[in-house]
Amino acid sequence: MFDEEGYRKLFVEESRENHENIVSNLLALESGDDQQTAIDEIFRSAHTLKGMSASMGFDAMEHLCHSMEDIFSLIRSGQREVTASLTDLLLTCTDTIEEMLDTIEAGGTPSDEQSGGLVQELRVFTEDAPGEAPVEAIPFEAAGTADGRPLYSLSVAVDPSSTMKDVRAMLLLQNLESIGTILSTTPSREAIEDGKFDGLFEVLIESEAGEDALRTVASGTEISLLALTAASSPAVLPVETREVRPHEAVQEPRVTKAEKNREIKNIRVDIERLDRMMNLVEDLVINRGRLEQIAKKHGIKEFDEALSMVGRSVSDLQNLMMGVRMMPLERIFNRLPRVVRDVANHDGKEVELVIEGGETELDRGMMDGLSDPLLHLIRNGVNHGIETPEIREACGKPRKGSLRLTARRDKDNVVIEIEDDGAGIDPERLRTKGIEKGLMTPDAAATATKDELINLLFEPGFSTAETITDISGRGVGLDVVKKTIESLKGTIKVDSSMGVGTKFELVLPPTMAIIDVMMVHINSMRCAIPISNVVEVAQTRPEAVHRIGTSETILLRDQILPMHRLEDMFGRAQKSDTLVVLQNNGRRCCIVVDTVDGQQEVVVKPLSRLAGNCRGISGITIPGDGDVVPVLDVNTMI
Amino acid sequence: MGRILIVDDTMFMRTLLKNILFSGGHDIVGEAADGAEALARYQELKPDLVTMDVVMPKVNGIEALKAIKAADPAAKVIMCTAVGQEQMVKLAVKSGARGYIVKPFQAPKVLEEVKSVLSA
Numbered sequence: 001m002f003d004e005e006g007y008r009k010l011f012v013e014e015s016r017e018n019h020e021n022i023v024s025n026l027l028a029l030e031s032g033d034d035q036q037t038a039i040d041e042i043f044r045s046a047h048t049l050k051g052m053s054a055s056m057g058f059d060a061m062e063h064l065c066h067s068m069e070d071i072f073s074l075i076r077s078g079q080r081e082v083t084a085s086l087t088d089l090l091l092t093c094t095d096t097i098e099e100m101l102d103t104i105e106a107g108g109t110p111s112d113e114q115s116g117g118l119v120q121e122l123r124v125f126t127e128d129a130p131g132e133a134p135v136e137a138i139p140f141e142a143a144g145t146a147d148g149r150p151l152y153s154l155s156v157a158v159d160p161s162s163t164m165k166d167v168r169a170m171l172l173l174q175n176l177e178s179i180g181t182i183l184s185t186t187p188s189r190e191a192i193e194d195g196k197f198d199g200l201f202e203v204l205i206e207s208e209a210g211e212d213a214l215r216t217v218a219s220g221t222e223i224s225l226l227a228l229t230a231a232s233s234p235a236v237l238p239v240e241t242r243e244v245r246p247h248e249a250v251q252e253p254r255v256t257k258a259e260k261n262r263e264i265k266n267i268r269v270d271i272e273r274l275d276r277m278m279n280l281v282e283d284l285v286i287n288r289g290r291l292e293q294i295a296k297k298h299g300i301k302e303f304d305e306a307l308s309m310v311g312r313s314v315s316d317l318q319n320l321m322m323g324v325r326m327m328p329l330e331r332i333f334n335r336l337p338r339v340v341r342d343v344a345n346h347d348g349k350e351v352e353l354v355i356e357g358g359e360t361e362l363d364r365g366m367m368d369g370l371s372d373p374l375l376h377l378i379r380n381g382v383n384h385g386i387e388t389p390e391i392r393e394a395c396g397k398p399r400k401g402s403l404r405l406t407a408r409r410d411k412d413n414v415v416i417e418i419e420d421d422g423a424g425i426d427p428e429r430l431r432t433k434g435i436e437k438g439l440m441t442p443d444a445a446a447t448a449t450k451d452e453l454i455n456l457l458f459e460p461g462f463s464t465a466e467t468i469t470d471i472s473g474r475g476v477g478l479d480v481v482k483k484t485i486e487s488l489k490g491t492i493k494v495d496s497s498m499g500v501g502t503k504f505e506l507v508l509p510p511t512m513a514i515i516d517v518m519m520v521h522i523n524s525m526r527c528a529i530p531i532s533n534v535v536e537v538a539q540t541r542p543e544a545v546h547r548i549g550t551s552e553t554i555l556l557r558d559q560i561l562p563m564h565r566l567e568d569m570f571g572r573a574q575k576s577d578t579l580v581v582l583q584n585n586g587r588r589c590c591i592v593v594d595t596v597d598g599q600q601e602v603v604v605k606p607l608s609r610l611a612g613n614c615r616g617i618s619g620i621t622i623p624g625d626g627d628v629v630p631v632l633d634v635n636t637m638i
Numbered sequence: 639m640g641r642i643l644i645v646d647d648t649m650f651m652r653t654l655l656k657n658i659l660f661s662g663g664h665d666i667v668g669e670a671a672d673g674a675e676a677l678a679r680y681q682e683l684k685p686d687l688v689t690m691d692v693v694m695p696k697v698n699g700i701e702a703l704k705a706i707k708a709a710d711p712a713a714k715v716i717m718c719t720a721v722g723q724e725q726m727v728k729l730a731v732k733s734g735a736r737g738y739i740v741k742p743f744q745a746p747k748v749l750e751e752v753k754s755v756l757s758a
């Protein structure tokens with residue numbers, strides 16, 4: 001046999017892709033758009049999975065995929081309808097496939113016990129098929145050739161240096177279509193458009209434009225025509241149809257020379273290695289700062305020049321590393337349609353999830369942290385936001401609720417919005433609930449603004465749903481969501497109108513590792529404040545400071561701001577006429593500092609777990625002189 | 639050689655592209671900084687070709703492309719894109735874009751694509 005371990009990895013990787021394809025197309029099938037494509041896709045993926053698992057000797061998985069494939073061949077030929085119960089069963093199958101893949105990835109072999117019952121259940125669906133035997137008839141696409149228009153077969157290669165081979169191929173196919181009718185392509189057109197080809201493909205086209213015209217069109221940018229032959233009869237056609245025939249030999253050795261020689265353009269790198277590289281880059285940044293300070297002391301021209309070259313390289317390296325760590329949000333968005341479906345089905349709701357901006361990128365370190373809050377907000381939207389179809393109709397809304405998840409880059413931030421068109425949040429109910437839960441005194445509640453009431457949602461132990469459901473109420477509240485987002489240096493805002501819907505807005509920095517800070521001295525100790533939180537630096541006179549109860553406030557440009565001296569952290573500031581005005585989430589306060597030293601780009605390192613959770617400090621940074629400087633966590637201060 | 643309209647929200651990119659196209663002997667007849675402006679400029683200038691950035695504020699490149707194609711189905715539009723935007727480019731191609739160029743721009747590739755689309 002072959003080197004099994006090597007194959008196993010590849011097997012798991014590609015199987016997961018196919019698995020995902022099945023899930024997303026099952027959901028697409030249910031939502032009703034472009035049924036045929038979805039069915040074809042599921043069939044294709046189930047078929048591929050079957051073939052691959054058979055080659056690896058994972059019989060249990062093969063049987064399961066085989067049964068799924070059988071069902072889809074019936075659905076394709078119109079002998080079966082896709083019912084809700086069938087979709088449920090098929091989704092359960094995909095869950096099992098995922099479990100099997102986990103088993104395989106861990107080095108095991110899936111057992112029939114995992115799938116046995118499902119195969120039986122699937123058989124029920126296939127066996128009570130109406131009389132006729134499964135027909136393999138695949139409509140012969142070439143029927144139109146009867147009118148005798150000339151047929152050509154083109155063999156085309158996309159330049160290996162092309163950045164988007166699939167798009168290049170799509171453009172070519174589109175151009176070809178302007179002068180003829182494409183009968184088939186190998187690999188299939190979908191595969192080509194998805195980039196699942198190695199740069200070479202064949203096109204069978206019917207055209208009256210003549211060879212020369214075809215040659216011109218087929219030799220565009222980054223495209224070279226390898227061969228153009230006149231195909232005499234449609235008999236050569238069924239190149240593509242072969243793949244869709246069920247029960248056929250599983251895999252054909254298709255390793256062509258071109259494939260063997262293909263240059264390796266992408267490599268996979270272990271995330272841990274990337275993290276280690278990132279740490280090294282951070283150290284370089286710190287040490288560059290140190291060198292710069294030493295250089296300043298000595299003023300050697302040659303040294304300064306060399307250092308500035310090094311500095312530039314370090315900056316480039318740093319930017320490059322940040323880029324490498326970026327991942328499109330799709331990675332976490334992709335799991336959400338399934339969640340929406342499950343929750344909606346559970347609650348008897350009809351919900352359409354629209355995802356936009358999945359290509360927006362975020363540092364992978366943030367991605368892990370973002371996944372759970374997003375999941376929670378999405379569940380919440382279906383669970384508490386969108387009403388049942390009956391209520392919606394009664395309110396004059398479409399039966400189907402809509403949940404929009406959008407991501408975009410806004411200046412230096414990534415903005416993610418989750419918006420439903422549901423019932424909205426009732427401020428009055430928040431008011432009563434706030435008093436009930438003891439989060440507000442009745443007096444405070446009576447005068448509370450809508451924003452204050454809505455902010456109650458983020459208080460620990462607050463849940464507006466009358467009963468906690470087993471889906472959205474997992475003991476995690478919006479308070480945890482908020483904390484997680486804040487730990488990612490982001491903010492969360494909610495906006496809701498009764499009867500119209502609710503919108504959560506998350507604003508996140510694309511990366512946490514390197515930020516601009518303002519360096520200040522407080523009681524002769526250095527401290528860094530993220531620039532994004534700084535509004536301004538102001539001077540004040542003692543008479544502008546007022547005492548309200550135990551806290552001090554200051555009147556600055558007609559605004560009353562709470563004033564903090566941070567004595568418990570740094571001791572009392574010696575001079576107290578310099579203020580830094582801070583802002584977080586639209587709220588402001590100011591702190592008293594001795595001096596403002598300037599602005600600097602620094603690497604923020606998280607505090608060690610040993611130090612525990614230090615309130616008010618989000619991490620430490622080491623500027624050029626090697627000092628350890630705390631970074632202020634403005635979130636907890638306001 | 640063609641009369642070209644450049645659409646991009648940054649002047650940096652427009653300038654870069656302008657210089658490349660200019661070196662290839664093309665005429666830059668106009669520039670637009672967003673999709674809405676692009677349509678207006680297109681109708682006013684009737685260029686032979688448009689280079690269209692995909693990600694732009696207000697009206698993005700795809701919507702602008704659709705609007706231009708609706709106004710003039712024969713319009714030749716090339717998308718300016720970057721690695722990672724494959725899906726958007728595919729959408730653009732399906733909406734009638736004739737070609738694409740990838741940032742960071744390489745002059746020979748840009749000129750080759752422009753030439754090939756102009757001559758098609």
